Amino acid sequence: RLEAVIFDLDGVITDTAEYHYLAWLALADGLGVPFSREKNERLKGVSRMESLDIVLEDSGLSLPEAEKQRLAEQKNDHYREMIGRITPEDLLPGIPELLDSLRERGILLGLASASLNAPQILERLGAARWFQAIADPAGLRKGKPDPEIFLQAAELLGVTPGHCIGVEDAAAGIAAIKAAGMKAVGIGSAAQLGTADLLVPGPSGLSVEKLMELIQL
Ligand code: B16
Ligand code: MG
DSSP states (O other): OOOEEEEOSBTTTBOHHHHHHHHHHHHHHHHTOOOOHHHHHTTTTOOHHHHHHHHHTTSOOOOOHHHHHHHHHHHHHHHHHHHTTOOGGGBOTTHHHHHHHHHHTTOEEEEOOOOTTHHHHHHHHTOGGGOSEEOOGGGOSSOTTSTHHHHHHHHHHTOOGGGEEEEESSHHHHHHHHHTTOEEEEESOHHHHTTOSEEESSGGGOOHHHHHHHOOO
């Protein structure tokens, strides 16, 4: 029986993935480092500092830690400027209906976002009211693809992973969900998320019925 659905935020509930891309692109341009949408795929679900390492990996630059912190902060300031304009209109199509109907069935909702900005984004979206638990990425030992963040969300909800579904737009996130022993729903394309148990192009392709079918215990 399905007891809980644990959602990723960026790219699943709202399209902040695009703002992350624009902020990293601006940073890379400023440094004269090549950056592409293809490379950006690898940053999805990955923490800020790890993302910076990926952005810099082929640059030949070897920067001191303090400089890397400064660059990460610069990217985050730019990103926060963009997310400051988010409104409830920025919930992805299908999300309000899906979250409402899951809650009507008594299914618990959790958030497993690697973003330290997630609480502010939820607030701006008016989406905090749907969630019974929000995992805290700041205290994690390992990020996605490690299952830790999904397991933490399940624990906070008081449910066992076998009764949970995770929803993700990132390859690292799908790997994390599977490693947690949950069913994985991918939002995106088979090229990136081929290992998901159910794949849809966007959240409007999901329904409570489709999700419940994934767990028939
Ligand atoms: P921040 P998610 C992730 O959020 C993003 O996908 C990833 O691109 C970003 O680097 C990470 O959050 C950290 O975000 O810089 O805001 O702390 O997809 O796990 O909701
Ligand atoms: Mg994501």
